[in-house]
Amino acid sequence: MDEEIRELRSKIARTRYEFVKTELETCFTAAEMGEFELGARNIPVAEREVAFVESGIRVIRRFVVELPEEQRTAVEARLVDLEAALASLKEGLLKRAAL
Numbered sequence: 001m002d003e004e005i006r007e008l009r010s011k012i013a014r015t016r017y018e019f020v021k022t023e024l025e026t027c028f029t030a031a032e033m034g035e036f037e038l039g040a041r042n043i044p045v046a047e048r049e050v051a052f053v054e055s056g057i058r059v060i061r062r063f064v065v066e067l068p069e070e071q072r073t074a075v076e077a078r079l080v081d082l083e084a085a086l087a088s089l090k091e092g093l094l095k096r097a098a099l
Contacts, residue, residue, distance in 0.1 A: 017071050020063050024078050027056035031085040038092045046093060053086045 034049030057079070064075050 013068070016063055017067055020060055020067065020075055023056050023060050023063075024075065024082060027053045027060070027082055028085065030056070031082065031089055034089045035085075035092065038089065038096065041096070043093065043096060046089065050086065050089055050093065053082070053089070057082065057086070 030049045030052045034046045034053070037043075037045040037049065060075065060079060064072055064079070067075060
């Protein structure tokens, strides 16, 4: 029984990490799409991508605290990059709005 519980906990931890990694990559894709749509002057779609990335960041932050330190450190480093991409997209939207 103890072995089954350990295996289950291990599987949950792997699944959590895979989920967080997938969420990160999905958010990066959304940020890239937002930049593309911004360049195409499709502001409503770019704004939706911003909202999606913001939501994704909240989800990632919720689960990252439960990861082992090494995984958490790697995810947090990627999260910094994602937040920079989001800030760039938001800045682009603000510049477009000022035109």
